[in-house]
Each structure stands twice: as C-alpha cells, then as structure tokens.
Amino acid sequence: MDARSGHRVDPARWVAFQTISAVHRDDGYANLVLPKLLTEHHVHGLDAAFATELAYGTLRQSGSLDAVIAAAADRGVERIDPPTRDALRLGAYQLLHTRVATHAATNTTVDLVRTVAPGAIGFANAVMRRIGRQDWPAWLDELGPDDVGLRYAHPPWVVRAFRDALDKKSELEDLLVADNTPAxxxxxxxxxxxxxxxxxxxxxxxxxxxxxxxxxxxxxxxxxxxxxxxxxxxxQDEGSQLVATALADAPVDGPDSRWLDLCAGPGGKSALLGSLAALRDARVTAVEVAPHRARLVEHAVRGLPVDVVCEDGREFEDDPFDRVLVDAPCTGLGALRRRPEARWRRQPNDLPPLTRLQRELLLAALRLVRPGGIVAYVTCSPHINETRMTVNETIRRFDGGIEQVDARPLMENVTDSGDGPAVQLWPHRHGTDAMFLSLLKRA
Structure with a gap:
C-alpha cells in the first residue's frame, strides 16, 4: 500500500517496482537497493523471493521487454513516461516469463500505474492486453526469430564480444543461458x-x-x-579465488615476502592473499584509489598481514614486490548473472577509457615487480580488448624482459580453460564468473 496515494499495490510488486525505478532513475544497483527496500517494507519469506525474482528478472530482460512493449504500444519506449514504462516492464515480465496468470499480471500492473501515473491507466491497460494476447515464443517469431540477443536478452555488441572470445562458437547460446541463471x-x-x-x-x-x-x-x-x-x-566467486591462488602459487625466483594488490577494492582477493601470506611470513600491500572502497578493504582484511593504501595504482611507488595482482577495472561482462542491470548499462564506448586504464595499471605493475617476480593480470570480462589485446599491447610497450607464464598448470583441476598461456573461465563451463588470468614474469 502506498500511503501517499491510497491505492493498493501488493508489497512484493511495490518493492520490485521501486527497485527497477531506482536502477533506471538513479543509476542504482539492484543488489544494493533491493535488500534495503525489502527491510523497509517488511517483506519476508515467499513475498521477498517473489519480489527478488520480479526485480532481477525484469532488469535482466529489460531490453527484450522493451522491444515487446514498443510493438504493443506502437511507439518507442523512450516516448513512454518513466514510471509507466517501468510498470509495463514489470507487467510484461510477469506475462512472458512467469506463471502469473494473464489477468493477474494485467490487473496488478494497472493498479501500479494507477498509483504512480494515474493519467496513463487506459494506455497501460491497452498495452498489457496486447502483450498478453500471445506468449514469449510468439513474440520472438514476430520480432526476430533468429535474433539470439533478443531471445536471451543481451545487447548485440555483448553477443558479438562473447562470440569473438569463445574458442567454441557453438557454445554461445549455452553462455547466454548461463548469464540468465542467477549465480x-x-x-x-x-x-x-x-x-x-x-x-x-x-x-x-x-x-x-x-x-x-x-x-x-x-x-x-x-x-x-x-x-x-x-x-x-x-x-567470493570460485573463479576469483582461483586467479588469486594462482598468483600466490606461481613460482618466483628469489625472495617471496612482499606482495601487492594494485586494485584492491572491495577486498576479497586481498583477504585471500593476506590469509595465504600469513602462512608464508609474507605481507600484502593493498592499494585502492577510491576512499570508500579502501575502507571496505580495511574491513575485509582485518587481522591479516595487509597494509591498505588509498592511492591511484598508476602513481603508486614503493620498493619492488615479489608478486603483484592487477585485478583491473573492466566492463564486468563476465559477471552479468550477478548484476542484472549491467548488460544494459554498459556501452561499447565504455571500452576505450577502460582498456587505456587497464594498460596503464599493468604497466605500473610491471615496473613495481622485481626481476624474477610475477604479475597476475585479471579481469572479470572475456572481451578480447580487455584480455589478450591489453596484455599483448602492454608487453609490446614495456621495454622487453617479460615472459608470459602458462597459467593452466596452476589450475590443475580446471579443464577446457583455453589454449594458454592465459586462462579463461566461463559460467557455462565452470560455474564461475568469466574470469581471465594472464601471468607475466619479469626476466
């Protein structure tokens, strides 16, 4: 019940709608917004599970839902008032992707629009009834039967990036399905x-x-x-554990007591490295540029031999380190199953500044590691520009003396992780995020 309006909306749908609106209106993150709203509105148990399914499912499918809404409304979704648009997305998801009865999905959506946009009641009712006349397979046949991006709710540029990165092109649909399965x-x-x-x-x-x-x-x-x-x-995702452990286990020449995490926030890999360092009489320096993320690192590594420094990793200076981790900022395309809104929020023009930052951080790491030491370059993205191209270009720019170490033997239980020397994990193969790892040893 929205006390300000006096119109009745069931709590689960209201929380789902508010989550969707916060993501689209305020650039919020569903995994942060939703728990607060569930607590605030005292939604628990089955209602909380239903709200979570509606919010995450609608956000994950929003691009495909928009195509259906545009066809049913005979206008682009950008021409629909945002509150009405988000209510229609929520309703369309129920009609096309859940077992909610057609009349229930339609009526509850109209009730929601009556609360948030009273002037659009008739429009919303008409659009919902048009959407409900056919199921999702029929809408696919009408809008794009051969469009895998539409079918599995991925933007075309992401589909292309995955196809380019996969060594087995026939697995593309398996990967897209895995992305739509909650992690x-x-x-x-x-x-x-x-x-x-x-x-x-x-x-x-x-x-x-x-x-x-x-x-x-x-x-x-x-x-x-x-x-x-x-x-x-x-x-911590098992893939993230694997890449951090690979760095800790990779052979180095000489001493092994100074470790560096150059992009440490929010601190999961720093905590694992710090735990391992404590067993080996080593110490970790964790560098994080954002103050709020540096505080998260401090909390994560409490009681471990880890020193947290709030500084830009590209400008950080210290004595040489034996092991360096560069878990570089990236598009996050490898963790789309965890972040339902991310696939629609990221754009191709995000890549150039990110890849430039990745190369600058990797260059800084290569300068900070001592001869005989090792650098692990990690991204949670399989995009070729962020993985192999970044590594190869950085090695080319560095003045020699860098050897790519085969990372596969350091994950001996992991099969089908690529042709080496780098490792690429996949949700559909390994049940992990799509983590990329390249190990670079300074001669």
Missing amino acids: PVHLCARPGRITAADLAAETGGTVGPYGAYAVHLAEGSPGDHPAVKRGLAHV
Whole structure:
C-alpha cells in the first residue's frame, strides 16, 4: 500500500517496482537497493523471493521487454513516461516469463500505474492486453526469430564480444543461458583459519570442484553465517579465488615476502592473499584509489598481514614486490548473472577509457615487480580488448624482459580453460564468473 496515494499495490510488486525505478532513475544497483527496500517494507519469506525474482528478472530482460512493449504500444519506449514504462516492464515480465496468470499480471500492473501515473491507466491497460494476447515464443517469431540477443536478452555488441572470445562458437547460446541463471553463492574458506570441508559442514554447503578454499551454498544469506561473521570465511566467486591462488602459487625466483594488490577494492582477493601470506611470513600491500572502497578493504582484511593504501595504482611507488595482482577495472561482462542491470548499462564506448586504464595499471605493475617476480593480470570480462589485446599491447610497450607464464598448470583441476598461456573461465563451463588470468614474469 502506498500511503501517499491510497491505492493498493501488493508489497512484493511495490518493492520490485521501486527497485527497477531506482536502477533506471538513479543509476542504482539492484543488489544494493533491493535488500534495503525489502527491510523497509517488511517483506519476508515467499513475498521477498517473489519480489527478488520480479526485480532481477525484469532488469535482466529489460531490453527484450522493451522491444515487446514498443510493438504493443506502437511507439518507442523512450516516448513512454518513466514510471509507466517501468510498470509495463514489470507487467510484461510477469506475462512472458512467469506463471502469473494473464489477468493477474494485467490487473496488478494497472493498479501500479494507477498509483504512480494515474493519467496513463487506459494506455497501460491497452498495452498489457496486447502483450498478453500471445506468449514469449510468439513474440520472438514476430520480432526476430533468429535474433539470439533478443531471445536471451543481451545487447548485440555483448553477443558479438562473447562470440569473438569463445574458442567454441557453438557454445554461445549455452553462455547466454548461463548469464540468465542467477549465480549461486560461493564462500572462500580463509587458509589457516578453516578448511573448505569444515566450512561446508558448518554452513550446509558443498566443497567447490576446483579451488582448495571454495564452498558452494544452495541458498540463504551468506553474510548471516557465523563463519563469515567470525572472519573465518568471506563471500567470493570460485573463479576469483582461483586467479588469486594462482598468483600466490606461481613460482618466483628469489625472495617471496612482499606482495601487492594494485586494485584492491572491495577486498576479497586481498583477504585471500593476506590469509595465504600469513602462512608464508609474507605481507600484502593493498592499494585502492577510491576512499570508500579502501575502507571496505580495511574491513575485509582485518587481522591479516595487509597494509591498505588509498592511492591511484598508476602513481603508486614503493620498493619492488615479489608478486603483484592487477585485478583491473573492466566492463564486468563476465559477471552479468550477478548484476542484472549491467548488460544494459554498459556501452561499447565504455571500452576505450577502460582498456587505456587497464594498460596503464599493468604497466605500473610491471615496473613495481622485481626481476624474477610475477604479475597476475585479471579481469572479470572475456572481451578480447580487455584480455589478450591489453596484455599483448602492454608487453609490446614495456621495454622487453617479460615472459608470459602458462597459467593452466596452476589450475590443475580446471579443464577446457583455453589454449594458454592465459586462462579463461566461463559460467557455462565452470560455474564461475568469466574470469581471465594472464601471468607475466619479469626476466
């Protein structure tokens, strides 16, 4: 019930609508907005699950839903008032992608529009009834039967990027399906504090198939687990654990006590590296340019041998390090299943400034590592411009003495990760985010 309007909207749909609106109106992030709204409106249990499905599903499918709405409304969605547009997206998702009955989806959407845009009631009712006349496969046949981007709700440029990056082109649709499947929760058992087997037993999870520290949870709120609250574990995708562990296990020549995380926020990899460093009499310096993210790192590494520095990694100076991690800012195309709005928020023109930043950070890392030491370049994106091209171009610009180390033996349990020397993980193959890892050794 919206107290300001006096019109009745059920709590789950109201929370979902407010989440969608915050994402589109304020550039909010669903994973941050939704939990606050659920708490604020006292939505729990099955209603909370329903609100989450509606919000995340609508955001994930919004590009394809917009195509249907535009056809049903006979006008582009940019010409529809934003509150009405978001209500129609929510209604269209229910009609085309859930088991909600047609009349229920239509009536609740009209009730929602009556609350947020009273002047558009008739328009919304007409559009919803047109959408409900046929199901999703029929709309696909009408709008683009051969358009995989429309079918699986991915922008065309992202589909092209995935096709270019996949070594097996026939797996494209499998990857797009995996992107539309909500990601499971992965925990990292902090080395020296708890084993993965003990963490799995304590949380009711299962030990991950690849990493030595990974535990998979079927459901639940990971932050509520006592092991996480006690600092024995933290939430981290198994792919992120694998790339950080590969850096820690890669052979170096000479001493091995100074480690550097050059782009540390929000601190998951710093915490894992810090846990490993504590077992090896090493110390980690974690550099993060954004003050609020640096504070997150400080919280994540509490009690570990990690020093947090709030500074731009490109300008950071110190004595040479033995191991350096560059988990570079990227488009995040490898984690679309975790961020439903990201696929529509990112644009191709985001790439040039990001790849320039990635190369500058990797160059800084190569300057900061000592001869015989190793650098791990990591992105949560499979886009070729952000992976192989960034590595190759940076090596070319660096004045010699850089060897690409085969990273595959450092993930011996992982199969089908590419032809080397770099490793590319995939959601549809490995159940992880699409993490890329290149190991560079300074001669």
